[in-house]
Amino acid sequence: MTGLRIELRRSTALWAGLVVLLSGTGMLWLVTSAGSLWKGNSTSAVLELRLPLAYVWALVVGLAALQGMRDSRAGVTELFATTAKPAWKRLGTLAGSVAGVVAIAAALLCLGLVARVALGGGFVSAGFVPLALTAVLALASSTLLGLAIGRMLPHPLTVPVALVATFMVATTAGRALEVRSPGDEISALALLTPVMNPPGSDLVTTSTSVDLGQLAWFTGLGVTAFLLLVARGLLARLAALVPAGLALALALSIMPTKFSDVLVSDSIASKLVCDNDVCVGRVHADHLPAVAEAGKAALAELAVLPDAPKAVHEDTSAMAHLTPTRRDRQIIYLNTIGYPRRLEMSPDEIRLELLAGAGVASCAEPYSFNTVEAVARYVTAGYFNGELAELASERLMWTNDRLRGEIDQAWQRFRAQPANEQLARVTEVRRMMLTCEDPERMLDVLQAGR
Known part of the structure; x- marks a missing residue:
């Protein structure tokens, strides 16, 4: 214990821990917005930390490499090599102090985020534990690697090269995981870093295969790094x-x-929590009263449809941020991804969103826009509402003079038809939206086009 106290006092261990805490907190504050979803879910909060880890990871490796050069800079490498005390004991104390403090700092950073969520009235569950373990193990093993690099390559350029190289690997891996569709192929090598861009959803986490793979990799990396740190000779380093x-x-x-x-x-x-036939994810349970009020009203208005929907569910699918909202004849799926967030709308605004498309969400990809389909959604919402009203998710359509003119024109043509014809055409558009069949023709169907 005496050796450990000395190392904590004389090494960069405490500084490394401070770097993890301050840089992690600072970068998270810089790269996230005030409306970030992670503040409502502990799992999302720890997952959000994966982006700042690109910077924290590089700083930790660079600082550890500097510490690993201590014997060389002090000119005592040969002296310590002649002592009777095994190298693994002396260097193990150094490695334990530096890597241990970094691991504790990383754990405190993760727990601090969880505490922030809890104090803010957010949802806290055990789902954050695998993500936190990965972050802690990644930083601890990388600290050991930095120490080994500094000891093996005591050159003035070692520290800056190690820092820059780690940051480049992190950013390259992050870009490699940026995809446009769920079926996109990725390189498994990109998952060997702790870095990942947050998905913009508070309903997802990393899969078990990713968690186990990363835990296995960083454990093996840590063992190899420690063996390299204490190894003497080429054969020992190769075996490491x-x-x-x-x-x-x-x-x-x-x-x-x-x-x-x-x-x-x-x-x-x-996991869905429900009020009769209206359900939201457990993490959004505090929004259930507003959604239930809107959902029940929308279901009652949609009851005039043949084979009308019977329930309203939040779309909790993992790829909801990359694919159009799920669709089902019996269930209206409410998409809560993107801005403005539907869960933060008033009950009447949510009701109009559910009525748009005759109870079927847009076929457009997330964060994309289809003017023709948007006009059709306005008209179908107006049919059940009795008059046109602004859709909070399509505010640009309502405030732009030209686009508003298209909505009004389509509405007038639609309303000029007999009541039974209006219902038939809305029913046909609902059928088309359920299969995303030719979205460009939906407006023609509503306007009695041929």
């Missing part, structure tokens, strides 16, 4: 690579190669 090699093979064998297998629904946060 075996744990990392085995861990790499194991990790790559279980890592997914499709993005749809990287993120999955958080089984705890996305």
Whole structure:
């Protein structure tokens, strides 16, 4: 214990822990907006930390490499080599102090985020634990790697090169995980870093295969890094690579190669809680009263449809941020991804959103826009509402003079038809939206086009 106290006092251990806490907190504050979803779910909060880890990870490796050069800079490498005390004991104390403080700091950072969510009235579950363990293990093993690099390569350029190289690997891996559709292929190598862009949803987490693969890889990396730190001679260093090699093979064998297998629904946060036939994810239970009021009213108005929907559910699918909202004849799915967030709308605004498309969500990809379909959604919402009204999710259509003119013109043509014809055409548009069949023709159907 005496040696450990000395190392804590004389090494960069405490500074490294401070770097993790301050840089992690600072970067998270800089890269997230005031309306970020992670503040409502502990799992999302720890997952959000994966982006700032690109910077924290690089700083930790660079600082550890500087610490690893201590013996060389002090000119005592040969002196310590002649002592009777085994190298692994002396260097193990150093590694334990620095990596241990970094691990504790990383754990405190994760727990601080969870506490922030809890104090803000958010949803806290055990789902954050695997993500936190991965972050802690990644930083601790990378600290050991930095120490080993500094000891093996005591050159003035070692620290800046290690720092920049780590940051480049992190940013490259992050970009490699940026996809446009769930079926996109990804490189499993990109998952060997702790870095990932947050998905913009508080209903998802990383899959078990990703968690296990990363835990296996960082464990093997940590063992190899420690063995490299204490190794003497080329053969010992070559043998030290075996744990990392085995861990790499194991990790790559279980890592997914499709993005749809990287993120999955958080089984705890996305579990549905219901008020009769209206349900939202458990993490959004505080919004259930407003959604239930809107959902029940919308279901009553949609009851005039043949084969009318019977329930309203939040779309809790893992890929909701990359694909159009789920659709079902019996269920209206409410998309809560994107802005403005539907869960933050008033009950009447949510009701209009549910009525648009005759109870079927837009066929457009998330964060995309289809003018023709948007006009059709306005007309169908107006049919059940009795008059046109602004859709909060399509505010641009309502405030733009030209687009508003298109809505008014389509509405007048639609209303000029007999009542039974109006219902038939709305029913046909609902059928088309359920299968996303030719969205460009929906407006023609409503306007009695041929």
